[in-house]
Amino acid sequence: MDTVRAGNKGYSAEMLVVTFNHVKKTVHDGSKIKILLSFGQHGRELITSELALSLLYILTEKRKIAGVDLSSFEKILEHLVIKVVPIENFNGRKRVEAGEICDRRNGRGVDLNRNWSVDWGKKEKDYNPFEEDPGTAPFSEPEAQIMQELSKSFKPHIWVNVHSGMEALFMPYDHKNTTPDGAPSHLMRSVLENVNHRNFQDSCLVGSGGGAVGYLAHGTTTDYLYDIAKVPMPFTFEVSSSVVSVATIMNLY
Ligand SMILES: [Zn+2]
Structure with a gap:
């Protein structure tokens, strides 16, 4: 577990990053699938960080997940390195807990999912x-700088940016109403459709954020991850209390 700090112009942010790496001599680290799961980018979306805590509890305590066989779950974990950011926007969360319950921005009023460089x-x-x-x-904001640095140093294959307020499984793009061209994009969509079918009886919205939400968003995390950081599978999951399930995330693999 690491605490990462950054700051500028009298504003500072810190973030806890938990790394789960189930070390087995038979599995070489270089062959593992690397996954980054980030929660709480928007201050008011408290339920996402509750989901992070449930996930960490399951990973560390090997608690049983409904519908998932424990031995096959452990076998899968041997092939994964998972980094979890339970609260990306800690300063924003503090504002919410102090009474600004509808605020989603960081400690100085910036939306951290609009501070990335694609179509900023x-x-x-x-x-x-x-x-x-x-x-x-x-990247004026320290929180976005920390996450960008994580994308460069960790180089994940899969990144899930977990939000709340809808029941949706999104892939790029957010700044236009289309998905990227080519086979990797088709693979992303089929992963999401599979997750939706297996977990939610096809009840979630699936597709590009910009196409499915009904409005375009500029400077988002996943658009940067796909276009610039070249993360093969960057997703935004929108959860609600009725669909929150750790099995959802684990069923990605
Ligand atoms: Zn959000």
Whole structure:
């Protein structure tokens, strides 16, 4: 478990990063699938961090998951390195806990899911600064800098940015209403459709964030991860209390 800190202009942020690596001599580290799971990017989405805690409890205590055979679960874990960021926006969460219960931004009013560099700063007609202030420049915010650095140092194959408020499984893009071209994109979609079918009886929205939500978002995490960091499978999961399930995440593999 590491605590990572960054700051600028009198503002600082810190983040806890938990690494789960089930070491087995028979499985070489270089052959493992690397997964980053991030929760709590928006301050008010408290339930996402509760999900992170449940997941960490299951990973460390080997608690039984309904519908998942424990021995095959452990076998899968031997082939994974999982990094978990339980609360990406710790300062924003503190604001929510202090009474700003509808605030999703960071400790100085920036939406951390608009502060990344792909199509940064573009504003739609219905732009609401209270909801989606992109900051003064791409990666102006320490929290976004820490996450960008994680994408470079860890180089995950899969990244799931967990939000709440809808029942949806999104893939790029957010800044346009299409998905990327080519086979990797088709693979992403089939993974999501499989997860949706196996866990939710096809009840979740699946597709590009920009196409399925009904509005475009600029400067988002997953668009950067796909286009610039070249993460093969960057997803945004939108959970609600009725669909929260750790089995959902584990069933990705
Ligand atoms: Zn959100």
